[in-house]
Amino acid sequence: MITVSVEYGMELGGMGALVDKLRSAVRDIETELSTLDEQAARLRSSWTGEASAAYDRAHAEWTASLSALNAALDRSASAAENAVNRHLAARAEVAALWK
Known part of the structure; x- marks a missing residue:
């Protein structure tokens, strides 16, 4: 029997900050383009x-x-946001298994 152990973690605060920065960059670029136009x-x-x-x-x-x-x-912002949501859902699912 083969046993595989995988450790996985995610810094949720950092991912949230990344999503916020990416979304802010999108808005800022749109604003600058409009101003320049x-x-x-x-x-x-x-x-x-x-x-x-x-x-x-x-x-x-x-x-x-x-x-x-x-x-x-x-x-990229959507992918990062999706990764956070999937991570949280997986954590909740694992926690439910241990109840």
């Missing part, structure tokens, strides 16, 4: 020709990249 829109109206086209291309690239980053941060 508003400021650039004021200037953008005076640009013509190649300057205007170059800005439009660059803006599309930045927006896509930062949207992808924000989505990745949001998925």
